[in-house]
Amino acid sequence: MTILPNILILLTALLVVFFQGAFNGIRDLLGAQVDLLPALMVYTALTSGPVMMMVLSVFAGFMFDTLSVNPLGISVLPLLLIGFLLQLRRDLLLRDQIYAQFALGLIASALAPLMTVLILLTLGQSPLLGWGSLWQWIVMSGGGGIATPLFFFLFDRLNHALGYQPIVESSFRADREIRRGRN
Amino acid sequence: MFKRSYYIAPTLVALLILLVLNLPNSTTVRIKTSLGSVFLPLFGITGVTQQASARVGDNLLPKSELIAENNSLRRQNQQLRLQLAQAATSSKENERLRQLVGWQKQSRWNVKLARVILRDPANWWRTVQIDLGSRNGLSNNIPVLSTEGFLIGRVSSVSLTKSQVVLIDDPNCKVPAIVENEARNQGLITSGGPLDESFVNLTYLLSSANVKPGQRVVTSELSAIFPKGILIGQIADNARLVESGLISEAEVKLAANLSSIEEVWVLFP
Numbered sequence: 001m002t003i004l005p006n007i008l009i010l011l012t013a014l015l016v017v018f019f020q021g022a023f024n025g026i027r028d029l030l031g032a033q034v035d036l037l038p039a040l041m042v043y044t045a046l047t048s049g050p051v052m053m054m055v056l057s058v059f060a061g062f063m064f065d066t067l068s069v070n071p072l073g074i075s076v077l078p079l080l081l082i083g084f085l086l087q088l089r090r091d092l093l094l095r096d097q098i099y100a101q102f103a104l105g106l107i108a109s110a111l112a113p114l115m116t117v118l119i120l121l122t123l124g125q126s127p128l129l130g131w132g133s134l135w136q137w138i139v140m141s142g143g144g145g146i147a148t149p150l151f152f153f154l155f156d157r158l159n160h161a162l163g164y165q166p167i168v169e170s171s172f173r174a175d176r177e178i179r180r181g182r183n
Numbered sequence: 184m185f186k187r188s189y190y191i192a193p194t195l196v197a198l199l200i201l202l203v204l205n206l207p208n209s210t211t212v213r214i215k216t217s218l219g220s221v222f223l224p225l226f227g228i229t230g231v232t233q234q235a236s237a238r239v240g241d242n243l244l245p246k247s248e249l250i251a252e253n254n255s256l257r258r259q260n261q262q263l264r265l266q267l268a269q270a271a272t273s274s275k276e277n278e279r280l281r282q283l284v285g286w287q288k289q290s291r292w293n294v295k296l297a298r299v300i301l302r303d304p305a306n307w308w309r310t311v312q313i314d315l316g317s318r319n320g321l322s323n324n325i326p327v328l329s330t331e332g333f334l335i336g337r338v339s340s341v342s343l344t345k346s347q348v349v350l351i352d353d354p355n356c357k358v359p360a361i362v363e364n365e366a367r368n369q370g371l372i373t374s375g376g377p378l379d380e381s382f383v384n385l386t387y388l389l390s391s392a393n394v395k396p397g398q399r400v401v402t403s404e405l406s407a408i409f410p411k412g413i414l415i416g417q418i419a420d421n422a423r424l425v426e427s428g429l430i431s432e433a434e435v436k437l438a439a440n441l442s443s444i445e446e447v448w449v450l451f452p
Contacts, residue, residue: 021312033304054196069308072215
């Protein structure tokens with residue numbers, strides 16, 4: 001097993017969180033910032049082991065909360081739950097199909113903000129909520145759904161480019177060649 | 184079938200997170216500050232890229248345009264100098280009159296320009312991070328203004344090189360305000376809706392408050408954080424009764440454009 005794909009996933013998580021804070025084109029255009037971490041968690045849960053899933057949820061959640069006013073650790077729990085549920089039913093999911101990736105990303109991206117807001121309210125915080133939050137929720141879910149197949153595509157390409165390629169061995173052996181002919 | 188450890192490990196992580204969530208605020212702020220240093224290289228790269236692109240843009244500007252802009256700025260500078268001289272005279276007169284009446288001397292505020300480097304990635308908070316920190320003399324609850332001088336928010340947490348500013352339309356930023364009408368109605372600025380960043384609510388107004396669209400709303404002297412008289416915005420609609428008619432509230436259109444702030448003034452006492 002190579003550690004490179006895992007490092008790439010963590011690096012992507014870091015860049016995704018920074019991107020969400022530093023670039024506001026989508027927020028200015030649609031009124032909501034898309035959260036790409038649930039989409040990344042879908043990819044990780046379906047392609048990596050449980051340890052990596054937990055490492056990503058803790059790392060990405062902490063990084064997100066560091067740049068936000070969120071209480072530290074609040075974003076970890078939804079990511080962890082999404083990753084856990086996906087890995088529980090991993091064998092039944094058609095992870096190679098784009099529509100399945102989209103659907104899983106959509107559901108994960110819809111669940112994550114709901115759970116985060118629920119925990120925030122449980123902790124006595126008062127986040128900015130209103131009817132407009134429904135639109136933000138739709139944008140976040142849709143954005144996550146679209147991003148998930150893109151993550152699969154991107155990481156497949158990266159792993160293909162950076163990972164070890166399987167050596168195709170030919171069954172032909174010169175010393176075992178049966179020579180036919182008249183002697 | 185999964186092993187038992189597969190269920191135990193996530194449970195342990197969840198318990199650990201619950202423990203972190205219950206840590207004292209000062210500890211989590213310190214942890215956040217330490218973790219934030221991971222982003223420093225990315226901040227550096229973004230800053231360098233922005234500077235480089237700005238430099239390229241500067242080089243592409245035609246010389247005639249620069250000369251015209253320079254002339255315009257020179258004229259503006261002369262006008263401002265004149266206004267400053269007049270203001271200085273008025274200020275001295277004001278001080279003398281205050282001494283005569285025996286009023287308390289008003290302390291002057293110093294300002295420092297800061298660049299907005301990041302917005303809150305979560306949709307349910309309205310905060311930004313600026314590139315000034317405790318090493319620049321910042322501390323909590325310092326007022327922050329737009330470059331035009333309109334109220335934007337206050338500093339909510341400070342690290343060595345960066346600070347978090349909670350914006351005026353965030354639920355955690357409440358500003359005592361006064362309407363510039365005959366009755367000088369007092370109220371409290373609270374957050375508006377999650378989608379429109381240009382409106383906030385002015386609540387806890389008297390039920391009889393005669394608040395009308397177009398009236399200016401400024402910070403009140405009741406605030407311990409904000410100096411009085413800073414422009415917040417203008418009343419956008421007539422006051423409506425809420426809480427069974429006990430109080431009224433009105434929508435305020437913010438003077439500052441919060442969605443496009445790039446630089447801000449930080450006020451130092």
